[in-house]
Amino acid sequence: MDDRDVRLLKAIAELETGSPERLHEATGIPISTIHYRLNNLREGGVIENDRYDVDLEELGLGVTVIVEVHADYQGSYERFADRLRSVEGVTNVYFTMGETDFIVIARLSGSDMVERLIAEFEELEGVDRTDSTFVISAVEERDALQSYSLETLLEELVDE
Amino acid sequence: MDDRDVRLLKAIAELETGSPERLHEATGIPISTIHYRLNNLREGGVIENDRYDVDLEELGLGVTVIVEVHADYQGSYERFADRLRSVEGVTNVYFTMGETDFIVIARLSGSDMVERLIAEFEELEGVDRTDSTFVISAVEERDALQSYSLETLLEELVDE
DNA sequence: CTTGAAAAGGCATTCGC
DNA sequence: GCGAATGCCTTTTCAAG
Numbered sequence: 001m002d003d004r005d006v007r008l009l010k011a012i013a014e015l016e017t018g019s020p021e022r023l024h025e026a027t028g029i030p031i032s033t034i035h036y037r038l039n040n041l042r043e044g045g046v047i048e049n050d051r052y053d054v055d056l057e058e059l060g061l062g063v064t065v066i067v068e069v070h071a072d073y074q075g076s077y078e079r080f081a082d083r084l085r086s087v088e089g090v091t092n093v094y095f096t097m098g099e100t101d102f103i104v105i106a107r108l109s110g111s112d113m114v115e116r117l118i119a120e121f122e123e124l125e126g127v128d129r130t131d132s133t134f135v136i137s138a139v140e141e142r143d144a145l146q147s148y149s150l151e152t153l154l155e156e157l158v159d160e
Numbered sequence: 161m162d163d164r165d166v167r168l169l170k171a172i173a174e175l176e177t178g179s180p181e182r183l184h185e186a187t188g189i190p191i192s193t194i195h196y197r198l199n200n201l202r203e204g205g206v207i208e209n210d211r212y213d214v215d216l217e218e219l220g221l222g223v224t225v226i227v228e229v230h231a232d233y234q235g236s237y238e239r240f241a242d243r244l245r246s247v248e249g250v251t252n253v254y255f256t257m258g259e260t261d262f263i264v265i266a267r268l269s270g271s272d273m274v275e276r277l278i279a280e281f282e283e284l285e286g287v288d289r290t291d292s293t294f295v296i297s298a299v300e301e302r303d304a305l306q307s308y309s310l311e312t313l314l315e316e317l318v319d320e
Numbered sequence: 321c322t323t324g325a326a327a328a329g330g331c332a333t334t335c336g337c
Numbered sequence: 338g339c340g341a342a343t344g345c346c347t348t349t350t351c352a353a354g
Contacts, residue, residue, distance in 0.1 A: 006313050013305035017210045020331065030339055035332060050177045051211040054305060060317050061304055066254060066263060081299055088312055091304050092265075094226060095297040103226060103293075105252075107304040109316045133263070137255040139241055142302075144216055144251045144267040145173035152248055153166050156269045157220050180347070190323055195348065322354080329348075337339085 001046070001060070004029060008037055009047075009054060018052045053142050061107045064135035065114055069102040073126030077101075080126060087120045089113065100131075161206070161220070164189060168197055169207075169214060178212045213302050221267045224295035225274055229262040233286030237261075240286060247280045249273065260291075 011026045012018060020034045029037070041047045046058045056062060073080040081093045084104055092105040106117055114132070121130050141147055148156075164187075171186045172178060180194045189197070201207045206218045216222060233240040241253045244264055252265040266277055274292070281290050301307055308316075 001317055001319055003314060003318055006317050007310065010305055010308075010310050010313055013303040016208075016213070016302075019210065031331090032333085032340070033338060036338080039332095048176075050179060053176070054303060056304055059305075064254065066256065077297065081297065085299050085301075085307075088308050089304075090307055091301045093299040094224065094265075094295045096226065097294045097296060100293070103295075105254075107307070113316075133260070134257045135254040135263075136257060137237065137241065139245050139253040141245075141251045142176075143173040143214060144221055144249075145170055145214060145219075147245075147250055147267070148170075148248050150167065150170050153170055154163060156273075157161055157166050158163055159161055159220075191347090192324070192349090193322055196322075324353095325351090327348100327350080329346105331346075332344090334343080335341090 005037060005041060005046075008034065009041070009059070012052050013054075018050070056107055060109050063108040063110060063114065064138045065106050065108060065117065066133045066135060067104045067106065067118070067121065068100040068131040068133075069104055069121060069127060070099075070129040070131075071101045071124075071126045072128050083124055084121070087117065087124075089117050165197060165201060165206075168194065169201075169219070172212050173214075178210070216267055220269050223268040223270060223274065224298045225266050225268060225277065226293045226295060227264045227266065227278070227281065228260040228291040228293075229264055229281060229287060230259075230289040230291075231261045231284075231286045232288050243284055244281070247277065247284075249277050 007027050008023065008029065011023050015022055015026055020031045023034050024031045046055055048055060069084060071080060077095045081095055081102065084090060084102060085093045089106040089108045090104055091107050094103040096103055108114055108117060118130055118132060121127055167187050168183065168189065171183050175182055175186055180191045183194050184191045206215055207213065208215060229244060231240060237255045241255055241262065244250060244262060245253045249266040249268045250264055251267050254263040256263055268274055268277060278290055278292060281287055
C-alpha cells in the first residue's frame with residue numbers, strides 16, 4: 001500500500017466508479033498502470049469484486065466505534081447531522097427517536113484515532129455529551145437487499 | 161417496480177456484479193432487456209451509478225431501526241452474530257464491549273415489519289432482552305474512504 | 321414492454337521500451 | 338512504470354414483435 005494505491009482508492013470512492021478512464025483523468029495515473037494496480041489490490045484482498053468494495057480490515061481501518069451523541073443544537077437536525085458526518089472517520093449518522101439524539105458509527109485506523117474522533121465531537125457546538133462503545137467484531141452487509149429472500153422482496157416491493 | 165425489477169436488483173446484490181451477462185445467466189432476462197431495465201431504474205433514482213448502489217428510500221426500505229440485543233448465548237459470539245445477521249432486514253451487526261452485547265441495524269419496509277423483526281429476535285435462543293430505537297433520518301456513506309481527506313489517508317495508510 | 325442483431329465504444333491484456 | 342496495439346466484452350441503437 002503506497003501513495004499511489006491510496007490515491008487510486010480515494011478516487012474510486014469519490015467518483016463512485018471503477019472506470020479506468022475516469023480514474024486516469026482524476027489521478028493522472030496511466031490507464032495500463034491503473035489496471036496493474038487494481039489487479040494487485042484485488043489479489044491482496046483489499047478490493048473485492050467488480051464493484052470495488054473495500055475490505056476495511058485489509059486497508060487498515062479495522063477499528064469500529066459506535067458513539068451516542070447527546071446534543072442541544074440550534075437549527076435543523078439535518079444540518080447538525082451533516083456536521084457530525086463531516087468528522088473524519090464517520091460513516092453512519094442516525095437521528096433517532098428516544099433519549100439519545102444521534103448514533104454515529106465510525107471507522108478508524110487505531111485507538112489513537114478514537115481519542116481524536118471523540119475530541120472532535122466534544123468540540124462541536126451543541127454537543128452535550130458523548131458515550132462511545134468499541135466494537136470487537138463488525139458484520140456489515142454492503143447491500144440491504146442481500147438480507148432478504150427473493151420471496152419477501154417480491155411481497156414487499158412489487159406494487160400494483 | 162415490478163417482479164422483474166426486483167429479481168434484477170436481487171441478482172445484483174447476490175452476485176455482487178452489474179455484469180449484464182452474469183445477470184442474464186442468473187435471471188434468464190435477455191441482455192438487452194437488462195440494459196433497458198437498468199436504465200429505467202437509474203432514471204427513477206433507484207440505482208445510482210456504475211456500482212449500482214441502491215437507494216433504499218426509493219426502493220421501499222426506508223425504515224431504519226437500531227436494536228440493542230442483550231444475550232446469554234452458548235458458543236462463540238461469531239456464531240451468535242451470524243444468527244442475528246440471518247434475520248431478514250438486518251444489515252449490520254456489531255459485537256461490542258460494554259453493557260449491551262450486540263447492536264444491530266436493520267432496514268425495513270414499514271412499521272409492521274419492525275414488529276416482525278423484534279419478534280424474530282426474541283425467539284432466538286440466548287436472547288434475553290431487546291431494546292429498539294427508531295431512526296428518523298439516516299445518513300450512510302457507502303464507502304468509509306469518502307469520509308477521509310486524501311491527506312489523512314496518506315498519513316494513516318501508507319506504510320514504508 | 322420486450323427482444324435479437326448490428327454497430328460503436330470502452331476495457332483488459334500483452335508487449336516492447 | 339509506461340504507451341500502443343490487440344481482442345474481448347459491454348453498451349447503445351434500431352426495427353420488429
